[in-house]
Amino acid sequence: MSAEDFYALLGIGLFAMGLYRLVAHIEAVHRILSINVMGVGVFMVLIATAVGQPPDPVPHAMVLTGIVVAVSATAFALALTLATERAS
Amino acid sequence: MSMTLIERARIVATSIAAVALAGLLASAWLGTPETGQGLASLSAAALPDSGVSNPVTAVLLNFRAFDTLLEIAVLLVTLVAVWALGLRLPAAETLPPSTVFNSLLRLATPIVVVIAGYLLWIGAAAPGGAFQAGAVLAGVGVLLRLAGVLTLRRSVLRWLAVSGLLVFIAVGLAMLVHTGSLLNYPVASAGAWILLIETAATVSIAAILCALFVGAEPGES
Numbered sequence: 009m010s011a012e013d014f015y016a017l018l019g020i021g022l023f024a025m026g027l028y029r030l031v032a033h034i035e036a037v038h039r040i041l042s043i044n045v046m047g048v049g050v051f052m053v054l055i056a057t058a059v060g061q062p063p064d065p066v067p068h069a070m071v072l073t074g075i076v077v078a079v080s081a082t083a084f085a086l087a088l089t090l091a092t093e094r095a096s
Numbered sequence: 097m098s099m100t101l102i103e104r105a106r107i108v109a110t111s112i113a114a115v116a117l118a119g120l121l122a123s124a125w126l127g128t129p130e131t132g133q134g135l136a137s138l139s140a141a142a143l144p145d146s147g148v149s150n151p152v153t154a155v156l157l158n159f160r161a162f163d164t165l166l167e168i169a170v171l172l173v174t175l176v177a178v179w180a181l182g183l184r185l186p187a188a189e190t191l192p193p194s195t196v197f198n199s200l201l202r203l204a205t206p207i208v209v210v211i212a213g214y215l216l217w218i219g220a221a222a223p224g225g226a227f228q229a230g231a232v233l234a235g236v237g238v239l240l241r242l243a244g245v246l247t248l249r250r251s252v253l254r255w256l257a258v259s260g261l262l263v264f265i266a267v268g269l270a271m272l273v274h275t276g277s278l279l280n281y282p283v284a285s286a287g288a289w290i291l292l293i294e295t296a297a298t299v300s301i302a303a304i305l306c307a308l309f310v311g312a313e314p315g316e317s
Contacts, residue, residue: 016125024118032110053125057134064136065151069160072152073167076227080174083308087178090311094183 012059019052036089040082047078147286148220156225157290161279165264168297171304172261179313190244201243208236216298220287226260226294230301237306246306250314253307260300264293 009017026046030039051071058067099107139151139159146154156164191197212233219225240246248256267289268279275282281289307314 013126017122020118020121020125023121024114027117028110028114031114032107058136060134060136062136062140062151064134065139065155066135066160068152069155069163072156072227073163076167077170079305080170080308084174084177087181087183087308087311091181091183 012056016053016056019049019056022046022049022052024049036092037086040085040089043085044078044082047074051075145283145286147281147283147288147290150219150221150223150225152223153219153225153290157293158281158286161268165261165268165279168261168264168300171301172257175257175304175307178308178311183312185310185312191242193244197243201239201245205236205240208232212236212298212302216294219294220290226297227301229294229298231305233298233302234305234309237302238309241306241310248303248314253303253314256303257300257307260297263296267293 023046026042026044026049029042030046033039033042051074054067054071054074058064139155142159143149143151143154146158148154148157212229215224215232216226216229217224219228237246271280271289272278
């Protein structure tokens with residue numbers, strides 16, 4: 009198995025673990041963290057597709073954009089959780 | 097731990113489903129044939145005309161510049177959404193005064209600002225750029241916020257948050273007038289336009305990330 013395959017399978021494993029945690033547990037912060045773990049898994053798969061000589065820069069740029077969007081979504085989800093807890 | 101039968105069954109079912117999904121995705125990955133290079137050869141061929149020498153920065157700020165514009169817009173929209181929730185600051189949002197923390201900040205802040213400036217500058221040739229520099233700057237901004245040193249008024253923060261997107265759109269429209277298509281830099285000055293956009297974006301991203309950390313919209317005082 010090449011390094012690229014190993015990386016992609018690790019990413020898929022992370023995605024599955026995050027998905028399990030997302031479905032099986034109820035607390036909001038755990039679920040937000042699980043979504044982040046799923047995102048990291050997807051990023052690893054994207055990076056694995058970029059392997060080559062020379063390495064393909066477009067998936068790298070997509071991952072950078074994805075990290076920023078994931079940070080934004082996490083920030084909003086945490087603020088929403090805080091607002092919900094304070095309102096209830 | 098004592099769980100009811102329903103809870104135990106739910107966990108088992110979810111585990112089996114997750115493992116099955118992982119196996120399906122793994123077989124899909126391993127089954128795809130080795131096709132071509134993707135866009136690597138095209139990016140490498142266009143890299144000398146892009147104004148930078150780092151291929152990822154060229155893709156982010158030149159070839160796919162519109163995606164980066166929308167990414168900065170996503171950050172701004174997130175800030176607006178978080179402010180719209182109307183969170184109020186808790187009574188004590190700064191740490192209790194501490195000599196160790198303050199001395200660390202006095203040492204660390206100028207160093208981190210220089211690191212952020214370096215990351216911004218070196219983004220044209222090596223891994224770096226606006227987002228990395230903005231994130232580092234946001235880190236030191238959060239520390240300053242926790243120490244109670246950095247509190248911005250609402251008007252200042254609004255202008256800082258919007259400035260990155262405004263500069264990006266302004267450059268895009270200027271290129272539209274100059275070369276006929278949005279964000280299409282002329283080859284000779286592409287590096288300069290990219291640096292201008294990245295500088296504005298760095299400060300803007302740092303301000304937005306710090307404001308997202310705080311969560312509550314600042315007052316006018």
